[in-house]
Amino acid sequence: MTETVEAxxxxxxxxxxxxxxxxxxxxxxxxxxxxxxxxxxxxxxxGEFFSLLGPSGCGKTTTMRMIxxxxxPTEGEVFLHGSDVVGVPPNRRDINMVFQSYALxxxxxxxxxxxxxxxxxxxxxxxxxxxxxEMLEIVxxxxxxxxxxxxxxxxxxxxxxxxxxLVNRPRALLLDEPLGALDLKLRQAMQVxxxxxxxxxxxxxxxxxxxxxxxxxxxxxxxxxxxxLIEQLGTPREIYERPATKFVAGFIGTxxxxxxxVSRRDAAAAVIEPGPGERIVVPGTASAxxxxxxxxxxxxxxxxxxxxxxEGCALRGTVTEVVYLGTFTNYNVQTSTAAEVVVFVQNVxxxxxxxxxxxxxxxxxxxxxxxxxxx
Amino acid sequence: MRRRLVPYLLILPxxxxxxxxxxxxxxxxxxxxxxxxxxxxxxxxxWHWQNYTEGISTxxxxxxxxxxxxxxxxxxCILLAYPAAYWIAFRGGVRKTTYLxxxxxxFFVSFVLRTFSWKFLLADDGIVLGPLKSAGLLPQDFHVxxxxxxxxxxxxxxxxxxxxxxxxxxLERVDPTMVxxxxxxxxxxxxxxxxVVFPLSLPGVFAGVLMTFVPVSADYVNATVLGGxxxxxxxxxxxxxxxxxxDYPEAAALSFTLMAILLVGIFLYARALGTEDVLEVATR
Ligand SMILES: Nc1ncnc2c1ncn2[C@@H]1O[C@H](COP(=O)(O)OP(=O)(O)OP(=O)(O)O)[C@@H](O)[C@H]1O
Ligand SMILES: [Mg+2]
Numbered sequence: 001m002t003e004t005v006e007a008x009x010x011x012x013x014x015x016x017x018x019x020x021x022x023x024x025x026x027x028x029x030x031x032x033x034x035x036x037x038x039x040x041x042x043x044x045x046x047g048e049f050f051s052l053l054g055p056s057g058c059g060k061t062t063t064m065r066m067i068x069x070x071x072x073p074t075e076g077e078v079f080l081h082g083s084d085v086v087g088v089p090p091n092r093r094d095i096n097m098v099f100q101s102y103a104l105x106x107x108x109x110x111x112x113x114x115x116x117x118x119x120x121x122x123x124x125x126x127x128x129x130x131x132x133x134e135m136l137e138i139v140x141x142x143x144x145x146x147x148x149x150x151x152x153x154x155x156x157x158x159x160x161x162x163x164x165x166l167v168n169r170p171r172a173l174l175l176d177e178p179l180g181a182l183d184l185k186l187r188q189a190m191q192v193x194x195x196x197x198x199x200x201x202x203x204x205x206x207x208x209x210x211x212x213x214x215x216x217x218x219x220x221x222x223x224x225x226x227x228x229l230i231e232q233l234g235t236p237r238e239i240y241e242r243p244a245t246k247f248v249a250g251f252i253g254t255x256x257x258x259x260x261x262v263s264r265r266d267a268a269a270a271v272i273e274p275g276p277g278e279r280i281v282v283p284g285t286a287s288a289x290x291x292x293x294x295x296x297x298x299x300x301x302x303x304x305x306x307x308x309x310x311e312g313c314a315l316r317g318t319v320t321e322v323v324y325l326g327t328f329t330n331y332n333v334q335t336s337t338a339a340e341v342v343v344f345v346q347n348v349x350x351x352x353x354x355x356x357x358x359x360x361x362x363x364x365x366x367x368x369x370x371x372x373x374x375x
Numbered sequence: 376m377r378r379r380l381v382p383y384l385l386i387l388p389x390x391x392x393x394x395x396x397x398x399x400x401x402x403x404x405x406x407x408x409x410x411x412x413x414x415x416x417x418x419x420x421x422w423h424w425q426n427y428t429e430g431i432s433t434x435x436x437x438x439x440x441x442x443x444x445x446x447x448x449x450x451x452c453i454l455l456a457y458p459a460a461y462w463i464a465f466r467g468g469v470r471k472t473t474y475l476x477x478x479x480x481x482f483f484v485s486f487v488l489r490t491f492s493w494k495f496l497l498a499d500d501g502i503v504l505g506p507l508k509s510a511g512l513l514p515q516d517f518h519v520x521x522x523x524x525x526x527x528x529x530x531x532x533x534x535x536x537x538x539x540x541x542x543x544x545x546l547e548r549v550d551p552t553m554v555x556x557x558x559x560x561x562x563x564x565x566x567x568x569x570x571v572v573f574p575l576s577l578p579g580v581f582a583g584v585l586m587t588f589v590p591v592s593a594d595y596v597n598a599t600v601l602g603g604x605x606x607x608x609x610x611x612x613x614x615x616x617x618x619x620x621x622d623y624p625e626a627a628a629l630s631f632t633l634m635a636i637l638l639v640g641i642f643l644y645a646r647a648l649g650t651e652d653v654l655e656v657a658t659r
Contacts, residue, residue, distance in 0.1 A: 070555055090558045103556035107574045116570075117560035164560065 015082045016043035017172050017204040018067055018095075023076035025062050036062040038228035039076070044172075044206060044221075049198055051207045051215040054225035055251065060208045061100075063225070064174050067206065068097045081171060091120075095172040096165035100180055102157050104149040110136070110160050111145040117168040135167040138197060155186045159193075166197070172204040179214070191218055212252050216240060224248050241297065245374045249295040256301075256341045257373070259293040262286050269367060274337045280313045281367035292372050299344040300369040303331055303354050308364040315363045317341065319355050329353055333363060408627035418624065426628035434612050434629060441609040442636065444523070445592035448530035449538075452587050453580060455531065456538035460579075464546035475543065479536050486533060490600045493529055494520060497601070521603025529597035534590065538583035545579025546572070581648060589637055609633055 025037040037059040044050045052060045065071040066078055069090035078085050085093055096117070104113050114135060118128045136142050139159040149157055158178060165173055178194070179187045195218050198205050209215050215222050216236040223233045224247075232244040243249035249257050260272035260280060270286040273279055286292045296313075308314050320340065321332035324347075331343040341363060345354065355361045408426055412418035431438065463474045481489060496503055497519040507513045519525050549572055557567035595610030602608075609629060616626035 068559060070558075089563075090555070091561045091563055097556075097559045099552055099556060101550070101552060103550065103552040105553065105556070105571055116557070116562075120561040120566060168560070 015046075016079070017046045017048070017081060018042075018044040018206065019079040020063070020067070021077045021079070023063070023066060023073045023078065025059070025066060025071060026074045035228055037066070037073075040225075040228075040230055042223055042230065042233060044204060047202050047204055049195070049205045049207065049218060049220045051209060051219040051222045052225055053209055053212060053215040053222050053251075054231075055210060058225045059228045060210070060225055061176055064097070064176055064206065064208055067172075068095060068174055069093045094170055095174060096168055096170040097174040098161045098165050098176065098178045100176045100178070102149075102161040102181075104157060104160055104164070106149055109146050109148060110141060110152070113149065113160055114164045114167055116164065121168070131167055132163075135163045138166075138200070139163045154182055155190065158182065158190060162194070162197070166201060166203070169201075170203065172206060174206045174208075176208045177210070178207075179209075187214075194218065216252070224251060226251070241369075242371050243295055243373060246293065246295075249373060254298050254342055254344075255295045256298065256339075257293060257295050258337070258339050258341070259291055260337060262288050262290045262292055264288055270372075274335075275316065277307055278315050278336060280315065280370060281311075282370045282372050283367065284372040286372065294370045294372045296341075296365055296370050298330075298342045299328070299346075301341065301343040301363050301365045303333070303343050303345055303361050303363060305355060305359065305361055307362050311367075313363075313365050313367055313370060315341070317361055317363060319357055319359045319361055322353055322355070322357055324353070331355065331361075333361060335363070404627045404630065407623045408631050410624045412624075414621040414623075423624065426624050427632060430625055430629045431632055434609060437607055437609045437612050438633070438636070440523075440606070441592045441633070442640075444527050444530060444598075444608060445588050447527045448534065448591045449584055449588045451527065451531040452535055452538040453542075453583065456535055456542055456583065457580070460539050460543035460546055464543055464549075465551075471547075475539075478539055482536055487596060487600075490529055490533065490596055493525075493532070494600050497525060520601060521606070523602070523606045525601040526598050526606050526608070529601045530591050530594060533594075533597065534587040537586040537590075541582035541586065542576060542579040545576040545582075549575045577648070581645075584644070585641065589641070592637060593633060 020040050020042050023037060023040045024035070027034040027036055040059075040063060052063060054060055062071060066073050067080075069085065069088060069092075072086060080093060080095065105116065108116070111132060114132045115128050118131060123131070133142075136145065139162055141156060141159055141163065144152065144156065149160065152160065158181075162178070175194075179190050182190060191214060194205075207215070207218065216239075219236055221233065221235055222239050224231045224239060226247050232239055232248045234242075239248060240252055243252060243255060246257055249255040258280075260274060262270040262282075263273045264271050265288060266281065269281045269283045270288075270290070270292055271279060271281055272292070280294075282292055282294045284292065302308075303319075315335050315337070317333040317335040319331055320334050321330075323330040326347070328344045328346050331345065333341045333343060335341055343363065406420055407418065409420060409422050409424060410418040410426075411421045411423045459478065463471055463478075467474050495501060498504070499518045499520065500508070504513065504517065504519065508515055508517065553571050553575065554567050557571045558564075562570060592608075593610050595608060595614050598606055598608040598611050602611075613626050613629050613633075616622040616629070
């Protein structure tokens with residue numbers, strides 16, 4: 001798979017901050033085996049902002065807990081900075097975690113919460129005071145040292161949790177849906193804040209989320225998980241523009257998943273010709289007679305009333321829905337292959353819509369934007 | 376209008392119950408404690424506060440012993456109950472309630488009967504001491520019954536569930552991710568317990584102390600059955616004065632003295648522990 005090759009080049013030859021090799025975790029509950037993680041391989045580079053993205057129950061938290069040391073893998077190995085840490089308890093791993101529920105200590109003040117880790121490590125008193133003070137400044141909580149967690153807002157609690165972990169200067173920080181409990185506005189503000197802090201401290205972040213926008217905007221790389229496995233691993237752009245599987249295409253953004261029978265091959269691509277004048281070019285190795293599935297992102301498609309010329313992809317259809325959405329207009333087009341295709345057209349000029357409901361139109365796009373997908 | 380009445384209607388049954396069966400007897404007993412006289416000639420309210428001073432000086436030994444036994448039995452209860460409650464709350468798994476039920480099972484048997492069975496068990500030639508003595512492991516004159524130890528042991532045994540339950544409830548409410556967070560922040564098991572779990576369970580310990588120390592200090596059954604004549608508690612004296620001597624004023628005065636001591640003690644205890652804070656955590 002090309003993705004794994006890219007993953008290796010991304011981390012280069014230097015030691016990965018976190019590496020999982022064929023990690024499997026099976027829980028046993030009520031005499032039943034529950035496979036939560038079914039074989040995950042990944043290498044996260046030093047200072048990288050790495051996201052684990054996937055639907056509920058796909059094994060994100062379990063993967064993270066194995067990195068932190070709260071769960072031990074059933075099979076496989078976990079390396080932190082090159083050393084095998086299977087069997088090493090969480091308090092001896094040089095990484096910290098921000099819990100989904102924050103898990104702040106309710107009987108301690110903000111200051112005591114943040115100082116907890118340093119005190120356990122036996123850092124001298126004056127250094128604890130200095131580092132806690134600096135950290136509270138970074139997360140903008142100076143002046144609230146004496147408050148109890150319950151006397152803080154959700155966003156402030158979140159920042160205490162972050163400060164409590166970061167103040168220890170761990171080699172990696174694990175964040176399990178840290179913004180899950182916040183409302184949209186605060187969430188967006190905290191996304192920016194988190195990214196800023198990560199740049200400032202230069203620590204590896206492993207970020208669990210099921211929010212694709214969050215993952216796309218914040219991450220250096222993303223691992224899309226489904227049902228205990230990594231479906232695709234790559235940069236946000238790779239994941240978004242070239243989803244490797246149908247699952248990824250469906251999970252990330254809006255995507256058109258189409259299929260057709262290859263009628264001929266042309267250079268390095270397969271060509272599908274559903275009807276007269278229609279042509280879909282899908283780069284790949286499929287041969288004539290094969291049925292290929294491929295994706296095209298809605299914003300890559302152009303809608304026009306005349307038949308396009310040139311060697312691009314062209315498909316005929318009827319507009320079934322036009323929705324004006326400000327910066328772009330959303331067209332739903334019923335194609336001759338019976339599939340409904342979603343198209344986003346940028347509203348560059350203030351001219352009228354290119355087509356109305358019921359119009360016959362031609363869809364066209366650059367063949368580079370059709371991606372054949374796996375199962 | 377009706378809406379505003381509802382809360383009052385809700386406390387009406389309980390309020391009436393308390394008014395009739397608690398407040399009224401309290402007032403009656405309080406007035407008794409200030410009376411003079413005897414059953415034959417009747418009692419008269421003469422504001423005879425000497426009932427108190429005389430009671431305290433006459434029965435100082437028993438008062439002190441009651442408080443001492445109370446402290447000892449309560450401490451023993453904490454030491455026994457905490458690990459048990461901890462184990463059930465954190466290691467009990469799906470069978471938590473079963474274990475809890477097993478702990479409480481003996482208490483389906485009458486209090487007095489249980490205490491008597493202890494007497495039988497610990498008798499000088501009973502099924503425990505008898506064989507040990509005949510095996511020569513214990514001297515022939517060794518005895519447990521009629522010692523302070525037997526009374527404290529009986530009290531501990533009888534009031535244990537009142538300690539286990541609140542501690543269990545408090546521990547059960549401690550979010551396991553708190554422990555994980557502590558471990559994540561470089562605390563070993565012992566540190567995680569001392570710094571996080573134990574402080575968070577203090578409200579339960581506090582409630583347990585209230586629920587055991589007060590009734591233990593006022594108990595008379597254990598001292599009667601297991602204690603013999605040298606280990607009487609203030610409860611025995613009050614019972615005797617009331618039922619045998621019919622000295623109602625003195626019995627009432629001693630009761631109120633005990634109550635006052637316990638209230639002051641609990642107040643000081645709460646202050647010392649900073650309970651407001653502790654209770655706030657419990658209700659978070
Ligand atoms: N302790 C456990 N015992 C049994 N099954 C578990 C346990 N922890 C997790 N699982 C199961 O493992 C699977 C993965 O769980 P996990 O918590 O890793 O999902 P997740 O991706 O974090 O989901 P979410 O987005 O909802 O948090 C789920 O099916 C879950 O039911
Ligand atoms: Mg999760």
